[in-house]
Amino acid sequence: MVPDAVILAGGLATRLGDLAAATPKCLMPVAGRPFVDHLLWDLRRHGVRRVVFAVGRLGEQVESHVGDGSAFGLQAVYSREESAMGTGGALALAAEHVTTDEALVLNGDSLFDVNYLDLAVRLRSAAAGSARAVIALREVEDASRYGSVRVAGGGDAADGDRRAVAAPTACVAAFDEKGVSGPGLVSGGVYCVQSSLLRSLPREPHSLETEVFPRLVVEGELYGAVYDGLFIDIGVPDSLELAQTAVAAWRRRPVAFLDRDGVLNVDVNYLHKPEQVVWLPGAIEAVRELNDAGYLVIVVTNQAGIGRGFYTESDFEVFTAWMAERLADAGAHVDAVYHCPHHPTEALPGWREDCECRKPRPGMFLRAIAEWDVDVERSFMVGDKPGDLEAARAAGIARGVLFTGGDLRDAVRPLMG
Ligand SMILES: [Mg+2]
The missing domain is CATH 3.90.550.10 (Spore Coat Polysaccharide Biosynthesis Protein SpsA; Chain A)
Known part of the structure; x- marks a missing residue:
């Protein structure tokens, strides 16, 4: 807790x-x-x-x-x-x-x-x-x-x-x-x-x-x-x-930008409930290592399920708080979570928008860089889709890795330091 x-x-x-x-x-x-x-x-x-x-x-x-x-x-x-x-x-x-x-x-x-x-x-x-x-x-x-x-x-x-x-x-x-x-x-x-x-x-x-x-x-x-x-x-x-x-x-700190689904947890379509969560191997431990090495850990996640009406912003916030408590039990934390609720064609009115925040566009990264004192040179992105890394690069985050499975610590450690 x-x-x-x-x-x-x-x-x-x-x-x-x-x-x-x-x-x-x-x-x-x-x-x-x-x-x-x-x-x-x-x-x-x-x-x-x-x-x-x-x-x-x-x-x-x-x-x-x-x-x-x-x-x-x-x-x-x-x-x-x-x-x-x-x-x-x-x-x-x-x-x-x-x-x-x-x-x-x-x-x-x-x-x-x-x-x-x-x-x-x-x-x-x-x-x-x-x-x-x-x-x-x-x-x-x-x-x-x-x-x-x-x-x-x-x-x-x-x-x-x-x-x-x-x-x-x-x-x-x-x-x-x-x-x-x-x-x-x-x-x-x-x-x-x-x-x-x-x-x-x-x-x-x-x-x-x-x-x-x-x-x-x-x-x-x-x-x-x-x-x-x-x-x-x-x-x-x-x-x-x-x-x-x-x-x-x-x-002033470097940021480890992490995608959520497919990096921290198994990617289940429109995940928003605790019982759907399967943490990926080494995910919680990797966050903890980043915390203790002085990185900001910032999650950037497309959440079109909100725009599509599958769950609400409030459901997302409650779920995010639940994840934070699980991390806290292991002495780990995510410094901030940025999400994009939109979708350019499939979302409900009000959410249907060709926005700047949905990856592969860089909006969430640019907002994070504006709101935190970021050492951009030393920052990096870990995502499970090429669009994650593309979005990061468009925001000036050149370093990154495509995480395709295994232990998250093995993907993150070579980028630290
Ligand atoms: Mg993903």
């Missing part, structure tokens, strides 16, 4: 001085837009649909910027504290707005490029369900600024994988050990927690990091998983400056 997210946005920018005296930290401008926009972009592309903002002083500015969340493709709701409640108290108040069994928790003033869905899978699987929270950990050169985290077995951070996805989920042996200098593991400010844990927190001022987590350590219920993606904390002026270029570079 794709979890709801809670963003702790109540922090005051005390270390940023005049710069932020009248601005919540999460609204500080980074790479041309308020910082929170990047967090919402990252959550949405992982499939998160609902975000609870825990806001305090200056919270009305966050509400006025994010609104109901529709501009970001998700639903935003607000949990307002009357007086400073600390991170634990803020989460206790936010808990009633969470609708899923697990919740992602993010600090509103830091960004850690983590596969959020992988973190949720780890929470479910760690120690056969005894884990109540999993922390996303980051290896840093000097842990003393943050307070380090020690994991049972010593941790296995430096295994060289780009995002250390192979690193085991390890029980946390100590949290927030101060004064440990030199390289070490620190909390990246991203957690996946059982929602029941949030609901059990006292609705009074307390700290998640210095009170709740240490208690979980004693009970053996706190776990950590190591990731090595971009980690940036805008709470101090130096790193705020660094974030300007780092975040812009992080958002």
